[in-house]
Amino acid sequence: MGLTLSAAAQQPFQTLLVGVDHRADVTSLNGDWHYLVDYPPFRALYTGSGAINDRGYAMNSHPDITSGPHNDEYDFATAPTLKVPGDWNTQVPQLFNYEGVLFYERDFDTTPKSGTRTFLHIGAANYRSHIWVNRKRVCDHEGGFTPFDCELTGVLHAGSNFVVIGVDANRLQDGIPSVGYDWFNYGGLTRDVSLVTVPAAFIDDYDVHLAHGSSWQPGNTELSGYVHVLGAAAGTSVTVDIPEARARTSATTDAEGNARFSVKAARLSLWSPDSPKLYKVTLSSGTDRLTDEIGFRDIRVDGIRILLNGKAVFLKRVNLHAEAPIRGGRANNDQDAATMFGYLKDLNANFVRLCHYPHDERMTRTADREGIMVWSEIPNYWDISFKKPEVYAKSSAMLKEMIRRDRNKASVILWSLSNETGNKPERTKFLAGLAAEARQMDPTRLITSALNTDRREGGKGILEDPLTDLLDVVGMNEYMGWYGDKTEDADTIQWTLPQKPFIMSEFGAEARLGNHGPVTRRWTEEQQAYIYKHQLVMFAKIPQLRGTTPWVLLDFRSTTRNIPILQDGYNRKGLLSDDGRKKQAFFIMQKAYKENTVGKPE
Template identity: 75%
Template sequence: MIQLSKRSAALCLIPRNIATLLLCLGPMLPALGQQPLKTLLVGIDHRTVTSLNGDWHYLVDQAPGRALYTGSGELNDRSYALNEHPNIVGKHNEEYDFATAPTIKVPGDWNTQVPQLFNYEGVLWYQRDFDAYPKPGTRTFLHIGAANYRSHVWVNQKRVCDHEGGFTQFDCEVTSVLHAGSNFVVIAVDATRLVDGIPSVGYDWFNYGGLTRDVSLVTVPAIFIDDYDVHLAHKAQFEPGNTELTGYVHVLDAPAGTSVTIDIPEAGAKTIAKTDADGNAAFTVKAAKLTLWSPETPKLYKVNLASGDDRLSDDIGFREIRVDGTRILLNGKAIFLQGVNVHAEAPIRGGRVNTDLDVAMLFSYLKDLNANFARLAHYPHDERMERAADRNGIMIWSEIPNWQHISFDKPEVYAKDVTMLREMIRRDRNKASVILWSVSNETPNNPIRTKFLTDLANEARKLDPTRPITSAVLGPKPNGNERVVNDPLCDALDVIGQNEYIGWYELTPEDADKIQWIFPQKPVVMSEFGAEAKFGNHGAINQRWTEEQQVDVFKHQLVMLNQIPQLRGITPWVLMDFRSTTRNIPKLQDGFNRKGLVSEAGEKKLAFVYFKKIYEERSIGKAE
């Protein structure tokens, strides 16, 4: 095990530059294959790609990852990654052969596809053949929407990249290893929970493993657009009638002075910008006309970007979100967020959300609920969710998976967090629906964690200064009927998220009526509250696990919440029952968190009907 010196460890508490960051990451590099920083492509779902979705062969690794890791813990590039076809009969474990192995659907978790792997949290190897015909002057990338949790990728026996994190996309350049005709890719995905992983080892959702989102090949010109940001200019204060658009387009490997065209025909906005020495082309352009995006008018514009031989179009909405005192302002107008939490649990079929049908069903629930807001808990969801939110006028809280047991004292964990934050923001910064970036959920209140998350919040502001930053805090301890929220993390937030379960995990539903919350003078979203009820289980309002009691808890919650002057939004927990290995009460939970307004089978509980009416009548909260 590599140890940092005391001086190096001290420097790593606050990495000040790239050199220091690399020093801090040094102990991790062998495990990550000493790979260089990778290109991360934006707008993949708007490019022409070659889909690699479908049937992949798979092999289950020998516990504990015997084929993936050597005896000393290093990555093994000489095992199943070679995709050899051994002819050694009777030699144990050397008869493994992808050619004769079963298949599994990609995208998809292995847990719900293979009964024997339902509770498996180890290493699975994926393989498939594909044809490629590389053209001179182009580059090709393997794009993976998400894979849980650590991934290692080989193409034609050469390792092309490694990635840690189960909910963000990554791209592996394969230009130099492809050849004309038949090629093959092998991906080892390790779903083992790690103490120093994010979200660490203990969390209240199911650890679905595998290639859970789309996989594709993307071919682009040698010099191409890999990142862009196009948004309404953020002024010192909102200006009605503002039609100024600004941002940047990044052209990878472009020499300084390379031309970039930004064209938004319907808005009558077109300009040409030049790249600087870093490949960034900053621009500002006035639109002739502009309808701002909002839940009532979720207008999207076709934005065309061009540089050299590269062309890319995206559908982008333009709006402004800001905090003013205790108000949240959308396009200068105070709003109240009528929302709900959403886990990436596929309705009815179960498993991870990763299809258009999954997303359409979830948004049908949100629209029926009269929601204008959704907290995507507790990790970045499939990009289809934000795209659908853009089209449907649903505002989004997007979060990275910092939960209760993160190793906040370790600089290498902070480095992972920064990477995940960058991956989340880079992918979704052009989504008008995303109005809040969240850096954590229910983390312990101590100075080390507060410093860690404060730095992370400031990093988010550097990456995107146009959106407010939030987090869901837990506590405080009761003081009579008062709850004084004094978590120092609130100082780093623009919007305070507060989780509490009065009437379920503590006290009685009626006790909520008397509780007074005292918050800092910032907007507050009550980000979690609720009770468990199994669909179809009926009884008295004081009978636990019944639909009637779930509604009664919510009724008393709203009495309490309506007394909070800074309340600017609510997201009851949770839209739909979801799998969790920690929820095993027989006949009531059976492996599911039952706090959903809808069952995992799509059945709407009484609580769904209750909130549908509350939201329709707008009888909770005030925008001012």
């Protein structure tokens, strides 16, 4: 069941307000924030002993430089500004390659209301964050891709207030991910920031889904789940109302604040890529009320098949990094989501792997509306410190934050635990613990990982990894014709794979847009397309194949990709260039997906 953690090693689990964008009393703090860079040795954030410095920039003092006493040489009031949400790398040329500490500051007006609680909601900040409001540190958080909330109740006062956030983007050996990864380390407040005011007892978490039994039941219209009311006494009433489905019920909270419910829907259409139906679901308890949009569907495995609402499906998909097309930088707005989903639709994809970390919530909400199924992943990438309990605690916290945020998204069908981790006993024990936690939190979805532990014996490819025993769906990354093997070997290779639904979770080759030549010349569009053609021949011979995921939809920045002219700081395996222009390989997968010539659901 994973590692046993001492109390000191356990990661604090911050309050997480699920459904923030569907609450009534939310004030956006997006926009211009003043900033100051804390260059090494980072004395504004850390003391000489390595503790957090609560007396540095967090004080937000305004020294009188003309006649007052000597003070630290800083003043946020006259400092330049950055847009939030947004990474600092693409906004300030001098900070493009900066991986360090930067402080943000913003003034805001508010009037605290009696009988309420106020939180600062941060969609994501990369990588470690320390937050002060009116000179009081209100919370700390580690993890660059999941949301968290800091309670401000009792810290705010009527009128003008200020918040200072120190964000440390330094890579950590014991971080998740660790120090080595193949994407750009965008630092800063990369997602939305807002103030959220709620009643003293309020709904902070909920799960509303189609009842998930041991087998698929045709005609199932039973909805079940729970609503958690933080600060509620046992016996507090909760109401779940879905008018269009003619489903309404009430329940009461237990001693832990959970109100579990079950209700039959009189009229229910199930969510699918062909019909991505969403229902307005209103949850209320006391004076708290929120309305979300939720779809209902059933996802499970049957032998080597993946069943959606009882029907076998093949996942026609692609990998996607959270990097904004055309403008570059971390994707974080509605236009970014619309552009990327436009590419997915053009490719005829019905599924996307959001790699290698949870993406902005706009992506999963857009997937709900557009009917695109989703693989969502936490950044246990390559080699992390699997033996350390404190690292397991960090990964567990990220898993919980990912699941809590997106458990009500019908589009999300797979929780992924890792990518390309080595076959070591400590890795398997680590991920076994996470798999158990994920299933306990959400037994309605499937568990997967992307493996690269296959080996070759003659003309055979063999995947024997104990991690596959823990997975519902097995993913495997291979780059035949690029990193190893001959391109043509794909035509004849015989795979020995687990008897489970199998997804070729990565394959492909790098090509610079507009670089042309024979199929034998590396970095050409022709060679990339040639590799894809032979991959399709191989896919037809894998009985367990239930999905294919080319690497990757768009070229993306990576500090490890520095061949001049060909890469220039980009991973060039995209089916499209970073500015959205199509390479030859795009049309190969577009045609295969449209004509359903790759893979079969049964």
